[in-house]
Amino acid sequence: MNAKRISGKLRLGVLAGVVAALATSAQAKEWTSVTIATEGAYAPWNQTLPGGKLGGFEHELLTTLCTRAQLKCNLVAQDWDGMIPGLQAGKFDVLMDVISITPEREKIIAFSRPYASTPATFAVSDDGILPKASPNAAAVKLTGDAKNDQAVVDGLRKQLKGKTIGIQSGTVYTKFIQDNFKDIATIRVYKTAQERDLDLANGRIDASFDDLTYFLSGSVDKSISVAGPKIGGPIWGPGEGLGFRKQDADLKAKFDAALASAIADGTVKSLSEKWFKTNVAP
Known part of the structure; x- marks a missing residue:
């Protein structure tokens, strides 16, 4: 096999990868709306209310996070077992379902800073x-x-x-x-x-x-x-965090900044005391 042809294929492959990465990065910087998956069946963290609406601690926290991040957020219910596969397949953009940050999960997805830590x-x-x-x-x-x-x-x-x-x-x-x-x-x-x-x-x-x-x-x-x-x-682990695809680093950064603000001004503390009667802020 021609060595130059191999080299050319490698260069083309690298170039294609760079172009794809740049395209992904450019697309990611244009986030205006996101779809967020939760189980809707783990009260009081998340729950399905009469009429089918979602509620709970995470729903209320998410509302303020999306406002702070200037994002339109669509919250959908998803069975726990299908969350990470659905995220990777592009079915939704963020996971929020009391997901503990562990080394095993960090190999697969990225996490925000923790928003809670509980025994x-x-x-x-x-x-x-x-x-x-x-x-x-x-x-x-x-x-x-x-x-x-x-x-x-x-x-x-x-x-x-x-x-x-x-x-x-x-x-x-x-x-x-x-x-x-x-x-x-x-x-x-x-x-x-x-x-x-x-x-x-x-x-x-x-x-x-x-x-x-x-x-x-x-x-x-x-x-x-x-x-x-x-x-x-x-x-x-360090606590519970939101889950993201690894390539969506800028989306993660938006939520990290929103979480830092919500923790610093006491919003996470007040919401956790409302829903849990105790402070679960990390």
């Missing part, structure tokens, strides 16, 4: 499974390092041995439960938190694991109560 906990409908949580207890800080976290995890393993734990699929909490309890407990994975809660309330599983703010929202069955320690710290 997780177990919930039960039978107080005999785990002791009730103390409302004023501080969160236990886990690092994600098995050696450092061993004492806390071992204590929970003893209490949950032989039990059935429910978890929503595809969350940062799913991995924690699978990694630490699958050898001593039955793990049941659900598409939605509501399906899991229904089984917990009806005694088909013994415990569930999720964000503390979700269980305290008042939207779960009254028979369900938080139990065991609150678990926070580096194990969950």
